[in-house]
Every structure is written in C-alpha cells, then in structure tokens.
Amino acid sequence: MIGFNVLVLVCLAYAALLFVVAFAAEKRAERGTVGWLRSPLIYTLSLSIYCTAWTFYGAVGYAVRSGLEFVTIYLGPTLVMVGWWWLVRKLVRIGRAQRITSIADLISSRYGKSTLLGVIVTLLAVIGTTPYIALQLQSVSLSFSVFSAEGGAMPDFEALDNTALVVAAGLALFTILFGTRSLDVNERHHGVVTAIALEAVVKLIALIAVGVFVVWGVAGGPAEMMAQIDASKIAEWQLDGGRWATLIFLSAAAFVCLPRMFHVMVVENADERHVAVASWAFPLYLFAMSLFVIPIAVIGLSVLPGENPDLYVLTVPLALDQDSLAMLSFLGGFSSATSMVIVAAIAVSTMVSNHIVMPIWLSARQGGASMSGDVREVVLLSRRISIGAVLALGYLYFRLSGGGAALAAIGLIAFAGVAQVLPALLGGLFWRGATRRGAAIGLTLGFAVWAYTMFLPSFGDSFVLSAAVLADGPWGIGWLRPHALFGIDGLDPVVHAVFWSMVINSSGFFLGSLFSFPAPLERLQGAQFVNIDDHVRNAPGWTHSPAEAEDLLIMAQRILGPAEAQAVFEAEARAQGKAGYLPNPSPDFVERLERQLAGSVGAATAQAMVAQITGGASVSVEDLLAVADETAQIMEYSSQLETQSQELSRTAAQLREANEKLTQLSIQKDAFLSQISHELRTPMTSIRAFSEILMAGPMSEADQTRFSTIIHDEAIRLTRLLDDLLDLSVLENGEVSLNWQDANLHSVLDRAVAATSSMDGERPLAIRRDARAEDVALVTDPDRLAQVFINLIANARKYCDAEAPELRIEVTSGEAGVTVDFVDNGAGIPKASQSMIFEKFARLTDQGRAGGAGLGLAICREIVAKLGGDIGYLPDQGGAAFRVTLPAAQAKAAE
Amino acid sequence: MSRPPATVFLERRSYRRRRLTDAARMLPLVGALLFLVPLLWAGGDDSAARTAAGGVFIFAVWGALIVIAGALSRHLIRPDPDRAPDGDGAGDTERGA
Known part of the structure; x- marks a missing residue:
C-alpha cells in the first residue's frame, strides 16, 4: 500500500527529474550541440501534449459512458497529421518564414499585422485555456485523493485544494524557469520540449502497461478480452451519427487551433521534414494511446462497478493490488496534466504578452522604444507575470467551479x-x-x-x-x-x-x-x-524615411540582447561593405530586422517598434500608388528616350545619306556646267573663226561655200545640243506630256531603223531583226519610244568597234512585259563604267567620235521611266547590250 | 510578382513525386470517408453495431492509414527535385540531427 507521503516523494522526485532533464537540454542547446534535441522523434513526442489528463483518465470514463465515441477525439488529429501535405506543412513553412510566435500572431500577421485580431484570438485562447488548466489541476488532485483514500485518511476538499495549489505553483515555477529563460528569436524552448517528450514517453508506457495488464493479466488474452467486451455493458455501440462526425471535425479543428498544439507543432518546429515523420508517427502514438481504452473500461466496469470511471486507469490496478503499476499510471496522469499546463501556459503567456501587454506598454510610452529601459526585460517580465496569471486563473476556476462534474464537460x-x-x-x-x-x-x-x-x-x-x-x-x-x-x-x-x-x-x-x-x-x-x-x-512594414541605424541598433539590443543584435548589425554592415556596427538601414535590412524582432515580440509589436524609429507606420495605398506611378513614369520615360534615340540615329543616317547625295549633286552640277560651257564653246569657236574669215575679205566661191557650210553645221550641232538639254530638263522636271496611243512595236522599230540608216555615216551597220517576235501591240507614246530606239541604234552605229558591225534586236514578250534587247558585237562597255553610262555627259571614248553631248542615254532613261518601263545595261552579252523593258499592263491592254 | 511559366512536362522522377503528393493529399479524405462508414451501420435495422467489431474496424483503418502515411512520408521527405531549395532561410540554419 502506497502511503500519501511515498506518493509525494515519488512526485517530487519525478518533478526533480523533469527539472534536471530540462536543465540539461538547455545546457546542451546553449553549447550549440542541438543534435537529438531536435529530432523528428522529439517533435512527434512533443505533439503528444494533445493527450492531456482529460484524455489519459477521461478517455476510459468516456468509453464507459459512450462506448467507442471516445476515439473521435483521436481520429480528428490523425486525419490532420495524415493530411500534413495540405495544412500542417503550409503552417510550418509560414511559421518559419514569418517567425510566427503563436496562433494569435499568425492570425494578426496574416491580416496585415492587426493588433485587434491578435487581441481577439488571445482572449479566445485565454477563455478556452483557463478551464482546461483547471481540469488538469482537478485531475491531478483527484488522483492524489485516490491514493490518500487508499492510505486510509479521507482527504477533505481543503486538502484537494491545497494539492491543486501546490501543483499550480510548481508548474508556474517550472514554466517560468524554462519557458522564459531567454527571448529566443525562434521562440524555441529546448528544455521544455525535451521534458514534455520525456513525459510523453511516460504516459504512453503507463497507459500501455495498464492495458497490457488488464488484457493479459486480468482478462487472459485478446480473444477473452473481445468476449468480455461483447458481454459488457458497452457491448452495444450506441452510435450517434451527428456527434460522431461533429466530434471528428471538432477534434481536428482543435488540434490545429489549440494554442498549445500550435506552439509545439509550428513554433517549436525546427525542420519541415520532422512533420513528415510525425505524419505517421503521431497517429501511431494516438493509436497506441487509445488501443487499450475499451479493455480498461470493460475490466473497470466488472471490477469496480460503482466507482468513478474517470479514474479506472488508476483505481483498477490499485484494486487488483498492483501498486507499482498504479504508481506508474499515476505518473502518466501527472505527466499528461503537467506537460499540457506547461505548454499551454507558455503559449498563452506569449500571446498575452505580445498582443495585449506590449501594445499597451508601447502606446503608454510614446517616447519610443529607443528612449530608455530594456525592452527585453519588459517582455520577459510580462511573460512571467502572464504565466503566473494564467495558472492563477486556472486555479481560481478550479476553486470556483467546485471541481465537480461541470469540469468534465469543459474539454469539448x-x-x-x-x-x-x-x-x-x-x-x-x-x-x-x-x-x-x-x-x-x-x-x-x-x-x-x-x-x-x-x-x-x-x-x-x-x-x-x-x-x-x-x-x-x-x-x-x-x-x-x-x-x-x-x-x-x-x-x-x-x-x-x-x-x-x-x-x-x-x-x-x-x-x-x-x-x-x-x-x-x-x-x-x-x-x-x-x-x-x-x-x-x-x-515590408514601412516604406520610406530612412531610419537611423543607431536607433535601430539600440532598440534591437534591448530585444535580442546586445551580443546578438551587434552580430546581426555587424554581419549586415559587412555585407554592405562597411566597417563597424552600423549598416545602411536599407529596406531589406529593416525588413529582416523586423522579422527577427517579430520572433521575440510578435509581428504586430515588432512592426510598431520599428515603425516608431523608421517613422513610417505602415504602407498606405497612396504610398503604393505613388511608388507604382513613379515606376511607371520612369519606365515610360526611359522607353520614350529609347525611341527618341533610335529615331535620332535613323534621322542622322538619313541626313548623312542626303548630305552625300547633295555633295555628289554639287560635284555633278559643277561637272555639268563645265561640260556645258565646253560643249557650247567648241562650236561657237569654230563659228566665230569661220565667220571672221568670211568677213575678212573676198575669197573664192568654193571657199565661201565651204566655210558657210561649216558655220551652218556647227550652228545645227549647237541647236541640237540646246534641244537635248531642253528635252532633258523638261523630262526631268516631269513637265513632258506624253501622247498615249495604240502602236505596234514592229512599226516603231521600223521607224527607228529607217531614221538611223538615213544618217550620214561611213560605217555600215547590219541590223538583225525578227519580224514575227516584234509584232506586239502596245499602248505607248510611239514618237518617244522611237526616240529611245533611235538613240540606242545610233549608239551602236557610233561605238561598235567590230570589223563588221552588227546589231541584234531581240524582242521577248512575257507575263512581266515586253523586253527589247539591243546587242551589238563590239567590245562592249567596261564593267567599271557600266554604272555611269546613264548619267548626263557620260562619254566613254574620245570626244571626236561622240558627235553628241553625252545626253542620249540620260534622256532614254527618263523617257522609258515616263513610259512606265525600265532601261538597263546587260553585262556579258558578247558586246554592248541594252535592255528596254516595257510594262505588261500596257502590252496586255493593247492585245 | 511574375512567376516563371510552369513546366508542362516533367521528367519521370518529378512526375512520380507529384503523383505522390496527390496521394498524400487524398489520404486524409479517404481516411475521413472510412471513419464515417460506421454512420451507415447505425442507419440500419435496430440491431446496432457491436463495440468489439466496430473497434476492430476503426483500429484497422487507423493502422492502414498509419502504414500508408509512413510509406508516403518516406518518399516525400526527400527534397523536391524540380523545386530549388527555399531561397530565404533568414539565417535559420538550425537543423535536427
């Protein structure tokens, strides 16, 4: 028989063990060797604070009252964890990225770092958590009372009260010691997590031990156990469908939203991969926790029919004289209660301090966070007081509610x-x-x-x-x-x-x-x-107004501690290429700093503190619009500049081209003028000379005739030159009027050949033609066209240097139009000169043979262009070869 | 806030992984469905379900979920081949062993 004193001793020893474990873990973490302290196993075990004393003791009572329905409380969390890819993974990612410190912080941070929402969720959490803490205190004191009753001394309500008070005080001490040792930027508590992992193991072993005892020790094996269940009071499964589904949903929702669950699941999470392991390991834990609930309930019903079923886990081993098993079971219940209370107190106190105390404190001292005092101390103090207050509230609730059955329902x-x-x-x-x-x-x-x-x-x-x-x-x-x-x-x-x-x-x-x-x-x-x-x-929680780096450093030191803050600032300064501790407060840096601070005091408070120094309280639509406008303007401006510069370079190129053309034109004009004066002076000189001879005196008739003939010829040549010039200028200025009419190419060529053969020339020229090919109807100006042909034939007559000069005129009519080629058998035109033969005064050979001013081809080109065609030189035809192309439309129209 | 265009075709490994995540997403829905099956028993005649048999069913489904989740998580725990590691660790380099 275990006496009350032994129980207290064991209890104290266990509590001392927890302190030692937590302390060792903290020390280990301080040395930087986190190691297994942050393993998937510890993470999974820490999640087990879901199983409070309410589930440890209460599940059996629940099973006695409603059969299998107790299992819904575990099925919801199982589904949440199995479906980690949906929700928990995302929660953990956000928690890490945004340095979330609690569920209130998450909600506040998500909705624009809203203080109001933080306060609402915090109040909800306090109201939801306080009765729950009272429930834990009740279960611990009830389990104490069981042992005291066994010991013979019936405890009165006063003693129960005292037990609860001592437990609450002890828990407050533990939580304050290990929950608020420091303001960690990651809000992680190695000591606490390690201690609750140990407690998780204890409660699992305790429940399984009791379960194994009742199945194999009392019932005599699984088969007999099943038979007993079938024969028991709860053999019928009175399934209430509505409750079944609702409770699964409710437990799933609570698993995510309970402040303490959120704390261990998201805030204390060190690695996303741990969630993957917990996705099956935590359901396995719950599975093991609930496997023996029904057997214990059934055996309890048969062994202790009249007793409180909520304590069967404890009373059944006691009734069957298994004292050490009962002690283990007691420790399991104690573990369930204490681990829940510790984490809940940390979670709720963080929320209270970050979302209620700090905003009030900040607004109470408008001077700003950098004025004086140590913010860290304020935060820690407010947390410690909050922890004390939360536990005191729980104890008060326990006292006021009288520890009756009303508490049992408080879980749901x-x-x-x-x-x-x-x-x-x-x-x-x-x-x-x-x-x-x-x-x-x-x-x-x-x-x-x-x-x-x-x-x-x-x-x-x-x-x-x-x-x-x-x-x-x-x-x-x-x-x-x-x-x-x-x-x-x-x-x-x-x-x-x-x-x-x-x-x-x-x-x-x-x-x-x-x-x-x-x-x-x-x-x-x-x-x-x-x-x-x-x-x-x-x-970014701020926009403009450069903050003073020094002020930021002073503030960060108050929250993060001098060493850490200086390290952060120094690293940033080095990254910016500056020596010393003061980097430029770039938006990036301020944002990072704000996030670091958020890890200690919550997003809303951190933003408020940074905002006090940086000046910009938050982004306004106007700010964003202004920034966007500015950006858009700059982008538009730069694109305009680009267009303009492209345009400029285009214009410059055009100008260069035009300048070149003008220079060439000027050269051409000079050449033209000198040519003209030369061309005009030659006949004028001979006319003047011969007319002077005629004026000088009498001479023979023959001489007179000869000289006057020369004067006449030169005058004609002069006239022709002037005619040509006029013709060309008229053509070039576009003032010519063409006489469009139906014509036959053959007759036009006939006229041209006849005109050139009548010319006086000692050189005979054989002309080869194909009358059938030439029979093409045209709409054109036949006189002008004949002028072109005459010019070409005359050129051949003049320049063809072959022994027996010969000109082939080849006509091809096709889709594209009619081409008329004039090919002679002379030496042709050298390649270098081919490009300039259509220019004015272009003459290749010596002056004497020319007989013209070199305007013929220039005129030809102008005429053919006016007629809508083209004239060009065909290279490599065995002599000089010109091709006149006349447009198809005109050829067609005539057909 | 422009995203890079999503790849339309993936190599086999990435494709397998995406289907694995699909499976991980389906698992809780299937589990919920199976856990709600007892509702159908209750709707039947007045001979209500037995606690022992119902318990065996629930625990069997539960166990199956655990095994499947374990198998899935073993593969999903590896880093995603077609996604670069998180760029912004914010100095958070702490990792469990």
Whole structure:
C-alpha cells in the first residue's frame, strides 16, 4: 500500500527529474550541440501534449459512458497529421518564414499585422485555456485523493485544494524557469520540449502497461478480452451519427487551433521534414494511446462497478493490488496534466504578452522604444507575470467551479471555443480574398454564438443565463433558446453549438471579406501566406524615411540582447561593405530586422517598434500608388528616350545619306556646267573663226561655200545640243506630256531603223531583226519610244568597234512585259563604267567620235521611266547590250 | 510578382513525386470517408453495431492509414527535385540531427 507521503516523494522526485532533464537540454542547446534535441522523434513526442489528463483518465470514463465515441477525439488529429501535405506543412513553412510566435500572431500577421485580431484570438485562447488548466489541476488532485483514500485518511476538499495549489505553483515555477529563460528569436524552448517528450514517453508506457495488464493479466488474452467486451455493458455501440462526425471535425479543428498544439507543432518546429515523420508517427502514438481504452473500461466496469470511471486507469490496478503499476499510471496522469499546463501556459503567456501587454506598454510610452529601459526585460517580465496569471486563473476556476462534474464537460467546450479560429485560419491560408474585417466579424460572431450556446449554459442556471432563459429563451423568445437556436430542437447540444457557431462564424467571415477592402499590408501578407510555396519573403512594414541605424541598433539590443543584435548589425554592415556596427538601414535590412524582432515580440509589436524609429507606420495605398506611378513614369520615360534615340540615329543616317547625295549633286552640277560651257564653246569657236574669215575679205566661191557650210553645221550641232538639254530638263522636271496611243512595236522599230540608216555615216551597220517576235501591240507614246530606239541604234552605229558591225534586236514578250534587247558585237562597255553610262555627259571614248553631248542615254532613261518601263545595261552579252523593258499592263491592254 | 511559366512536362522522377503528393493529399479524405462508414451501420435495422467489431474496424483503418502515411512520408521527405531549395532561410540554419 502506497502511503500519501511515498506518493509525494515519488512526485517530487519525478518533478526533480523533469527539472534536471530540462536543465540539461538547455545546457546542451546553449553549447550549440542541438543534435537529438531536435529530432523528428522529439517533435512527434512533443505533439503528444494533445493527450492531456482529460484524455489519459477521461478517455476510459468516456468509453464507459459512450462506448467507442471516445476515439473521435483521436481520429480528428490523425486525419490532420495524415493530411500534413495540405495544412500542417503550409503552417510550418509560414511559421518559419514569418517567425510566427503563436496562433494569435499568425492570425494578426496574416491580416496585415492587426493588433485587434491578435487581441481577439488571445482572449479566445485565454477563455478556452483557463478551464482546461483547471481540469488538469482537478485531475491531478483527484488522483492524489485516490491514493490518500487508499492510505486510509479521507482527504477533505481543503486538502484537494491545497494539492491543486501546490501543483499550480510548481508548474508556474517550472514554466517560468524554462519557458522564459531567454527571448529566443525562434521562440524555441529546448528544455521544455525535451521534458514534455520525456513525459510523453511516460504516459504512453503507463497507459500501455495498464492495458497490457488488464488484457493479459486480468482478462487472459485478446480473444477473452473481445468476449468480455461483447458481454459488457458497452457491448452495444450506441452510435450517434451527428456527434460522431461533429466530434471528428471538432477534434481536428482543435488540434490545429489549440494554442498549445500550435506552439509545439509550428513554433517549436525546427525542420519541415520532422512533420513528415510525425505524419505517421503521431497517429501511431494516438493509436497506441487509445488501443487499450475499451479493455480498461470493460475490466473497470466488472471490477469496480460503482466507482468513478474517470479514474479506472488508476483505481483498477490499485484494486487488483498492483501498486507499482498504479504508481506508474499515476505518473502518466501527472505527466499528461503537467506537460499540457506547461505548454499551454507558455503559449498563452506569449500571446498575452505580445498582443495585449506590449501594445499597451508601447502606446503608454510614446517616447519610443529607443528612449530608455530594456525592452527585453519588459517582455520577459510580462511573460512571467502572464504565466503566473494564467495558472492563477486556472486555479481560481478550479476553486470556483467546485471541481465537480461541470469540469468534465469543459474539454469539448474548450475545443469548440478555440475551433472558432479555424475559418479565419484556413481562409487566411488558402484564400487571398480573406480580409481583416471579415476575420474580425467571423471570430466575434463565432465566439458570441459559442459562448451563448455552449460556454455559458455549461455553468448551469446559476451563472449569467437563468433557468428561464435556458428553457424559454431570452425574454421568452423561443427561437433564441441557447440549445435550440432558430427553433431547431432535439439536436445534441455539442452538435448544435458547433454547427451554429461554425456556420455563423464562416458566413460572417466570408461575407465580411467579400464586402470589405483589404489594406495594402494585408494584401501583401495575404499573398505571402497563400503563396508561401512560391516566394518566402516578408512584407515590408514601412516604406520610406530612412531610419537611423543607431536607433535601430539600440532598440534591437534591448530585444535580442546586445551580443546578438551587434552580430546581426555587424554581419549586415559587412555585407554592405562597411566597417563597424552600423549598416545602411536599407529596406531589406529593416525588413529582416523586423522579422527577427517579430520572433521575440510578435509581428504586430515588432512592426510598431520599428515603425516608431523608421517613422513610417505602415504602407498606405497612396504610398503604393505613388511608388507604382513613379515606376511607371520612369519606365515610360526611359522607353520614350529609347525611341527618341533610335529615331535620332535613323534621322542622322538619313541626313548623312542626303548630305552625300547633295555633295555628289554639287560635284555633278559643277561637272555639268563645265561640260556645258565646253560643249557650247567648241562650236561657237569654230563659228566665230569661220565667220571672221568670211568677213575678212573676198575669197573664192568654193571657199565661201565651204566655210558657210561649216558655220551652218556647227550652228545645227549647237541647236541640237540646246534641244537635248531642253528635252532633258523638261523630262526631268516631269513637265513632258506624253501622247498615249495604240502602236505596234514592229512599226516603231521600223521607224527607228529607217531614221538611223538615213544618217550620214561611213560605217555600215547590219541590223538583225525578227519580224514575227516584234509584232506586239502596245499602248505607248510611239514618237518617244522611237526616240529611245533611235538613240540606242545610233549608239551602236557610233561605238561598235567590230570589223563588221552588227546589231541584234531581240524582242521577248512575257507575263512581266515586253523586253527589247539591243546587242551589238563590239567590245562592249567596261564593267567599271557600266554604272555611269546613264548619267548626263557620260562619254566613254574620245570626244571626236561622240558627235553628241553625252545626253542620249540620260534622256532614254527618263523617257522609258515616263513610259512606265525600265532601261538597263546587260553585262556579258558578247558586246554592248541594252535592255528596254516595257510594262505588261500596257502590252496586255493593247492585245 | 511574375512567376516563371510552369513546366508542362516533367521528367519521370518529378512526375512520380507529384503523383505522390496527390496521394498524400487524398489520404486524409479517404481516411475521413472510412471513419464515417460506421454512420451507415447505425442507419440500419435496430440491431446496432457491436463495440468489439466496430473497434476492430476503426483500429484497422487507423493502422492502414498509419502504414500508408509512413510509406508516403518516406518518399516525400526527400527534397523536391524540380523545386530549388527555399531561397530565404533568414539565417535559420538550425537543423535536427
């Protein structure tokens, strides 16, 4: 028989062990050898704080009352963990990227670092957690009382109270010691996590040991056990479908939203891969925890039919004289209770200090965080006080509620309370349209409905809600009855409350989000949370106004501690290429710093503190618009510049081209003028000379005739030259009027050949033609065309240097038009000169043979162009070869 | 905030991994469905389900979920081949052993 004193001794020894383990872990972590302290196993075990004393002791009682329904409390978390790829992975990623310190911080950070939402969630957490802590204190003191009763001394209520008080004080001491040792930027507590992992092992072993004992030691094996279950009071499974589904949902929601669960799952998480391991290992833990619940319940019912089923885990071994097993079981229950209380106190105190105390403290001292005092001390102090306050509240609740059955129901009530955070949480994680107003409305409505339908009625008719209100609704309005909202009667109270609170909460959240417009910071944060897989970047909490690096350093030292802050600043300064401790406060750096600070004091507070120094409280739409406008303007301006510079270079190229042309034209004009004067002076000179001879005196008739003939010839030559010049200038100025008419190419060529053969020339020229090919009808100016042909034939006659000069005229008519080639058998035109023969005054050979001014081909080119055709030189034809192309349209039209 | 265009075709390894994540996403839904199966028993005639048999069913589903989740997580724990590691670790280099 274990005496009360032995029990106290064991208890103290166990507590001392926990202290030692936590202390050793802290020391180890301080030395930097984290090692197995942060292994997947420890992570999984730390999640086991889900199994509180309520589940350790209470599950068996639950099974006695409702059979298999107890298992729903474990099935929800199992589904959440098995589905880690959906939610937990994302939560952990966001938690790491944004340095989230609590669930209130997550909600506040997601919705634009809102202080209001932080406060709401914190209040919800405090209200949900306090009764739960009271429940743990009750279970510990009840289990003490069991042993005392065994020992013979029946404890009175006073003794129970004292036990609870001692336990609460001890827990407060432990939590303050290891939960607020330092302000870690990662908000991780190696000592606490290691201690609760140890407790997780103890409670699992204890429950399995009791289970193995009842199955093999009492029942005699699994088969016999099954038979016993079938024969027991709970053999029939009275399944309430609504409760079954609701409780699975509720436990899943609470698993994510409970502050303590969020703390170990997200905040204390060191590595995303640990979640992958926990995805199967934690369900396995829950599986093991619940495997023996029904057997223990059944054996308890048969061994101790009249006793409190909530304590069967303890009383069954005691009744069967298994003292050491009972002691182990007691330690398991003690572990369940203490680990839950410790983590819950840390989580809630972090929330209270970051979201309620710090904002008040900051606004109370408008001077700014850099004025004086050590912020770190303030934060730590506020956390320590919060821990004490939370535990004191729990103890007070335990005392006031009288430790009765009312407490037993508080588990589910607390679950439903914290589950109100779920819509805002899921919406914030998966829906970018979720806004702060929507979240606030949803949370408030859900909280109100939960309080009205579940929390307040749980006190019975003595507290706030009178019996009349419970029975008939407020002011006798039937459809407002707390357990039958809108007249829906007959539902299980839990299902009813969860259904209505979640429906109204989600609707308020959704509609509020639809009809409100998020602030810029909210939208940035929303995008970062929802798309965490795409980019891990923090939203800048400030825009302009360069902060003083020194002020930032002073403030950071207060929060992070001098050594760490200086290290951060020095590293940044080195990265910026500066010596010393003071880097330029670039937006990047300020953002990083803010995130570091957020790890210690929460996102909203960190932003407020940095904002006090940097000046910019937050981004406004105007700021964003201004930045966007500026950027757009700059981009537009630069693109304009680019276009302009392209245009400029184009224009410059054109100008260069034009300049070249002008220079050439000027040279050409000079050449033209000198040519003209030369051409005009030659005949003028001979005319003057011969007319002087004629004037000088009498001479023979023959001489007179000869000289006057020469004068006449020279005058004709002069006239022709002037005619040509005129002709060319008329053609070039486009003032010529063409006489369009139907004509036959053959007759035009005939005219041209006849005209050239009548010319006086000693050189005979054989002309080869193909009359049939030449029979092509044209619409053209035959006189002008003949002029071109005459020119070409005359050229051949003049310049062909062959022994027996010969000219082939070849006509080809095709789709593209009619081509007329004039090919002689002379030496042709040298390649170098081919490009300039169509220019004015271009003459290749000596002056004498030319007989013209060198304007012929230039005129030809102008005429053919006017007729819509083209004239060119054909190289490599065995002599000089010109091709005249006449357009097809005119050829066709004549057919 | 422009994203790089998503790859349309993946190599075999990446494709396998994506299907694995699909499986990981499906698993809780299948589990929830199976856990809700007892609701159908209750809807039947008045001979309600037995606790022993129901317990065996629930625990069997539970065990299967654990085994499948374990198998999936063994593969999913490896870094994603077609995704670069997180660029911004924010100095958070602490890793478990």
